[in-house]
Amino acid sequence: MTKKRVVLAxxxxxxxxxxxxxxYRLGYAGDVYNTAVYLSxxxxxxxxxxxxxxxxxxxxxxxxxxxMESEKIGCEFLWKDASxxxxxxxxxxxxxxxxxxxxxxxxxxxxxxxxxxxxxxxLAANPIDMLYFSGITLxxxxxxxxxxxxxxxxxxxxxxxxIVFDPNYRPRLWPDADTARAAFQQAYELSEIALPGIDxxxxxxxxxxxxEVIDFLQGCGVxxxxxxxxxxxxxxxxxxxxxxxxxxxxxxxxxxxAAGDSFNGAYLSARxxxxxxxxAAEQAAKLASDVVQHRGAIVAM
Ligand code: ADP
Numbered sequence: 217m218t219k220k221r222v223v224l225a226x227x228x229x230x231x232x233x234x235x236x237x238x239x240y241r242l243g244y245a246g247d248v249y250n251t252a253v254y255l256s257x258x259x260x261x262x263x264x265x266x267x268x269x270x271x272x273x274x275x276x277x278x279x280x281x282x283x284m285e286s287e288k289i290g291c292e293f294l295w296k297d298a299s300x301x302x303x304x305x306x307x308x309x310x311x312x313x314x315x316x317x318x319x320x321x322x323x324x325x326x327x328x329x330x331x332x333x334x335x336x337x338x339l340a341a342n343p344i345d346m347l348y349f350s351g352i353t354l355x356x357x358x359x360x361x362x363x364x365x366x367x368x369x370x371x372x373x374x375x376x377x378x379i380v381f382d383p384n385y386r387p388r389l390w391p392d393a394d395t396a397r398a399a400f401q402q403a404y405e406l407s408e409i410a411l412p413g414i415d416x417x418x419x420x421x422x423x424x425x426x427x428e429v430i431d432f433l434q435g436c437g438v439x440x441x442x443x444x445x446x447x448x449x450x451x452x453x454x455x456x457x458x459x460x461x462x463x464x465x466x467x468x469x470x471x472x473x474a475a476g477d478s479f480n481g482a483y484l485s486a487r488x489x490x491x492x493x494x495x496a497a498e499q500a501a502k503l504a505s506d507v508v509q510h511r512g513a514i515v516a517m
Pocket of ligand 1: 412413414415444445446447448449450462463464465466469472475476477479500501502504505508
């Protein structure tokens with residue numbers, strides 16, 4: 217059996233999670249990377265999962281590559297740049313006990329992705345089955361690089377790849393909301409599957425219900441829409457049906473980081489393995505409910 221080739225494009229950062237006074241635990245995370253991990257864990261037999269990014273040529277980057285290998289994530293679309301390294305963030309509890317994220321990602325290697333890709337037609341000659349990226353993938357690129365990235369996505373799409381997009385809107389990564397909306401419009405118009413959180417659309421489009429998000433995205437030509445709404449579950453629009461998939465209730469929510477990322481990984485894994493959308497969303501809700509009961513983005517295997 218030939219494996220389906222899935223490329224997930226984005227950034228993985230070094231995570232410093234505060235363990236109390238002056239002590240931090242080092243980890244690796246980033247929205248698209250988290251999705252790649254959860255996707256690979258459930259379909260490495262059937263799919264060849266590739267993470268598209270740029271890392272440094274240093275020990276911290278090497279450790280990420282070792283982790284990727286242990287998660288069976290390939291690096292055919294990963295470049296090493298000697299003059300840059302991974303972005304980083306620190307998770308610190310503020311005096312009220314709320315988690316605070318502090319980032320150093322402005323100069324990260326991943327921002328140089330298009331410099332390493334070069335001519336998109338060369339890469340696009342290498343056929344794939346699915347390309348996944350998020351609004352964060354788009355936000356860290358310059359406008360020129362974003363246009364080149366869309367050109368690559370369009371070439372892959374014309375060659376038969378399914379394009380999948382999660383907007384993951386982070387206002388502080390964008391110069392203004394109009395720029396984000398323009399980029400998301402292009403992404404949605406290329407996408408066969410969209411996995412937005414309802415919060416993304418509330419902030420950017422003033423849409424308040426799953427139904428409004430679905431109508432908007434169907435207007436952009438998205439065939440399969442999955443609107444995520446935290447503990448309220450997800451609403452799917454696929455093949456003319458609207459399907460509600462409740463969240464799996466948990467007794468104690470520990471950390472909701474990567475609920476959406478893990479949901480996306482499990483959902484796409486199930487779809488790539490030929491399962492129907494409802495079953496895929498049920499499996500995704502189950503995994504996400506496990507993830508919210510653990511600290512950190514990536515739960516130990
Ligand atoms: P995103 O961050 O992408 O908006 P959500 O926060 O909506 O993602 O979460 C995605 C999925 O994770 C939900 O549809 C649900 O199945 C699950 N989930 C999220 N929060 C909880 C929670 N508190 N309890 C149980 N499941 C949850």
